[in-house]
Amino acid sequence: MADPMYRQIADDLRDKIESGEIAQGDQLPTEIELMSQYRASRNTVREAIKLLTARRLVEPRAGKGTYVVDEITPFVSTLTGDPRSGGTDVYLEAVTAKGRVPDNKEPRVEVQQATTAVARALRIKEGSFVVSRHQQCYIDGTPWSLQTSFYPKRLVDEGAVKLGEPGDIEEGAVKYIAQKLGINQVGYRDTIAVRAPDEIEATFFRLPDDGRIPVFEIFRLAFDETGGRFRLTVTVYPADRNRFRVIVGEVPITTLADTDEE
Amino acid sequence: MADPMYRQIADDLRDKIESGEIAQGDQLPTEIELMSQYRASRNTVREAIKLLTARRLVEPRAGKGTYVVDEITPFVSTLTGDPRSGGTDVYLEAVTAKGRVPDNKEPRVEVQQATTAVARALRIKEGSFVVSRHQQCYIDGTPWSLQTSFYPKRLVDEGAVKLGEPGDIEEGAVKYIAQKLGINQVGYRDTIAVRAPDEIEATFFRLPDDGRIPVFEIFRLAFDETGGRFRLTVTVYPADRNRFRVIVGEVPITTLADTDEE
DNA sequence: CCGTATTTGTTCGTATGTATT
DNA sequence: CAATACATACGAACAAATACG
Numbered sequence: 001m002a003d004p005m006y007r008q009i010a011d012d013l014r015d016k017i018e019s020g021e022i023a024q025g026d027q028l029p030t031e032i033e034l035m036s037q038y039r040a041s042r043n044t045v046r047e048a049i050k051l052l053t054a055r056r057l058v059e060p061r062a063g064k065g066t067y068v069v070d071e072i073t074p075f076v077s078t079l080t081g082d083p084r085s086g087g088t089d090v091y092l093e094a095v096t097a098k099g100r101v102p103d104n105k106e107p108r109v110e111v112q113q114a115t116t117a118v119a120r121a122l123r124i125k126e127g128s129f130v131v132s133r134h135q136q137c138y139i140d141g142t143p144w145s146l147q148t149s150f151y152p153k154r155l156v157d158e159g160a161v162k163l164g165e166p167g168d169i170e171e172g173a174v175k176y177i178a179q180k181l182g183i184n185q186v187g188y189r190d191t192i193a194v195r196a197p198d199e200i201e202a203t204f205f206r207l208p209d210d211g212r213i214p215v216f217e218i219f220r221l222a223f224d225e226t227g228g229r230f231r232l233t234v235t236v237y238p239a240d241r242n243r244f245r246v247i248v249g250e251v252p253i254t255t256l257a258d259t260d261e262e
Numbered sequence: 263m264a265d266p267m268y269r270q271i272a273d274d275l276r277d278k279i280e281s282g283e284i285a286q287g288d289q290l291p292t293e294i295e296l297m298s299q300y301r302a303s304r305n306t307v308r309e310a311i312k313l314l315t316a317r318r319l320v321e322p323r324a325g326k327g328t329y330v331v332d333e334i335t336p337f338v339s340t341l342t343g344d345p346r347s348g349g350t351d352v353y354l355e356a357v358t359a360k361g362r363v364p365d366n367k368e369p370r371v372e373v374q375q376a377t378t379a380v381a382r383a384l385r386i387k388e389g390s391f392v393v394s395r396h397q398q399c400y401i402d403g404t405p406w407s408l409q410t411s412f413y414p415k416r417l418v419d420e421g422a423v424k425l426g427e428p429g430d431i432e433e434g435a436v437k438y439i440a441q442k443l444g445i446n447q448v449g450y451r452d453t454i455a456v457r458a459p460d461e462i463e464a465t466f467f468r469l470p471d472d473g474r475i476p477v478f479e480i481f482r483l484a485f486d487e488t489g490g491r492f493r494l495t496v497t498v499y500p501a502d503r504n505r506f507r508v509i510v511g512e513v514p515i516t517t518l519a520d521t522d523e524e
Numbered sequence: 525c526c527g528t529a530t531t532t533g534t535t536c537g538t539a540t541g542t543a544t545t
Numbered sequence: 546c547a548a549t550a551c552a553t554a555c556g557a558a559c560a561a562a563t564a565c566g
Contacts, residue, residue: 056473060531065530186511187513211316248451328551
């Protein structure tokens, strides 16, 4: 059995895009034009375009036309860094190195009851209190990541009061905790997942809210010398403009313009 | 301005799913039933279901009904390992540790001309020859990853003949190269990206071919003592059933049933 | 700023095909 | 084979966004 017509149309258009016959940024023929080109109804043509849209090959703009999407040069962040420093530092390094301008909003700080997941990660009882520090990060003015760090409230009670207060912690949260409480970060563990964005994320990153562009969700769990878990940071990045890098062993320093790989 | 009707219907159904009113694995009301429930036409109801399908909340099955998808317990692989051993070894460790049964097909070996991307990664001239070793990996009988390693053909010419021949390399390719050529791996660098699967990948992983389930693409570039690049491994995993882990510094060994995080 | 033409977005009705039970 | 449910396809109308004179 032959493929349905809308699929054949989509395949044909995909070929034309991938062969360069229709270049990046170009406008596709209008729906009316495609109707006569393929002798199909408008709805059928639109089904084909929906397939291409889902694959992120084209992007329809109401009132203007449907355009072939430009390839995005992704931003690369390195996950392996100094086991003793916090996540945000790593992010700043990586960003400034490329000559881009990072901009972090003031964190929103709340005391919450730990959800099942947060409690399990931090090895505390579900429903016990945690401090949540939520932050929006921009690069060159465009929204780049949403980050939420969870600390057991115990840390605040024991002297790290700044954790529970709004405002940046100049010296960095990890160093601050080390100074106040003598809790030293000796390592961390990241877990990388991909999922559809929720409504808030879609709005912030200006992603389509149909979930066709996924987000990276990176859980960073920090450990102290005793193996205790004193921080969980969850960071969300749009998957279309981000890549992550892991370096193990002796690897030469990456030079600029090192846009490797396929 | 109100949302369009199909979006309202989708939101309402999403609420019912996320609140548990319609449980995982349950069948949604049929399109006919939804038509009367929401006083909408069949096409409008179907638009709503398409949105939920794109978000991977439901899955329509022709002739049966539309079902709420079951949550998948993801498989977690660790990217940080011994800087001196090859990628496949890491994969095997991680898999067998969980009591699952890995199964690697015999590699398909070809000599190809390096594409722009492969050439740039391996620091060789575009169009020069590389050996490509492509392998399909299964876990418990289900397709799990597609892996392709690229080696400069030079390595074969200089004595590592097994690289260019079909069949597994018992001792592992990294150790084999070290023995034959004295090229020792001292580190590697992974780059993690996410994209829509191509047709071959969609077929192998049994993913829908509309690209709504993305794949992880992990580039592992291996370095020797002189900083030379002697291998590029590209591995593709379906993003709906995989997570990756990065460990930095001193982190306690993860116990079983350690399904952390949100 | 207004009006008009163009283009995509939403919604309906209808008919027929295909998969499952 | 028949009933049910989703898949494909067509035609039509109006709405909303955009561009342009």
